[in-house]
Amino acid sequence: MGLDTGSHVRQVKQSAEALSNYFVSRPKIAIQLGTGLGGIAEAIDTEFSIAYQDIPFFPQSTVESHQGRLIVGRIGGQPVVALSGRFHYYEGYSTRQVTFAVRVLQLLGIKTLIITNAAGGLNPHFQPGTIMVIRDHLNFLGENPLRGPNIDEWGPRFPDLSAAYHPLLIKGALDSARRCGLKQVVTGIYVCVPGPSLETPAETRWLRQCGADAVGMSSVPEVIVARHGNMQVLGLSVIANVNDPDNFQPISLEDVIATAARTGPELQKLVIDIISNNGPGC
Numbered sequence: 001m002g003l004d005t006g007s008h009v010r011q012v013k014q015s016a017e018a019l020s021n022y023f024v025s026r027p028k029i030a031i032q033l034g035t036g037l038g039g040i041a042e043a044i045d046t047e048f049s050i051a052y053q054d055i056p057f058f059p060q061s062t063v064e065s066h067q068g069r070l071i072v073g074r075i076g077g078q079p080v081v082a083l084s085g086r087f088h089y090y091e092g093y094s095t096r097q098v099t100f101a102v103r104v105l106q107l108l109g110i111k112t113l114i115i116t117n118a119a120g121g122l123n124p125h126f127q128p129g130t131i132m133v134i135r136d137h138l139n140f141l142g143e144n145p146l147r148g149p150n151i152d153e154w155g156p157r158f159p160d161l162s163a164a165y166h167p168l169l170i171k172g173a174l175d176s177a178r179r180c181g182l183k184q185v186v187t188g189i190y191v192c193v194p195g196p197s198l199e200t201p202a203e204t205r206w207l208r209q210c211g212a213d214a215v216g217m218s219s220v221p222e223v224i225v226a227r228h229g230n231m232q233v234l235g236l237s238v239i240a241n242v243n244d245p246d247n248f249q250p251i252s253l254e255d256v257i258a259t260a261a262r263t264g265p266e267l268q269k270l271v272i273d274i275i276s277n278n279g280p281g282c
């Protein structure tokens, strides 16, 4: 299991303690920025920013497309904290490490977590550049960040996931999309796989049959921990490529990053509107 529970709790608390001095505006909203979506950070009126390597016990990001900074500031006047750079299971981290930052945010009083990612489209109606508001997920990691002794002060042993993605946040995101004139915004189900190899055509066919609309290698552990910690969650996937099992095309990371970066401004617009119009509860 890696680190024992006592050490994990101590490290999360020390990390939160070290950051607490910088959370002067008491943000209630956090955003996690996905692959190629770091541009959203530019929408933040930054008050304070720190490299992950300078935060006690924070894991270090090993993926080049993730820069690894925590930013505190405002979007549309609302205090926010952004995690620019995330940790993936495929990098070799345990799911506890993957979700370390979310726990720290819980201890710092974050109530709403907006998670963004780049994903592969499974739904044939999607196109590269579609924004999917996550309605539900499938955890196909084969792992759960809550495995092991439950930390009762952080949440219940068996957290309910009947509405893991907050229905009012989903509705708010769709309202914002309409307000912003964004046409390619839909809802769907995200499946998390371990990676790092991409899916075969047979796996793609099977994931579609399982009911998934998009596939990726992140976010679900963070959502599970956020719900355990009683945060409300909004998930937004940028569909970077669409995988057709009957006409499968090679997927390149460069294309994934390029499409995510191209869709970044739309996602940025959406996120700004969601936060500005819905306030601290989002």
Ligand code: HPA
Binding pocket: 118, 119, 120, 121, 198, 199, 215, 216, 217, 240, 241, 243, 251, 256
């Ligand atoms: N599969 C898994 N993860 C991804 C994909 C994909 O096709 N595209 C972007 N992230």
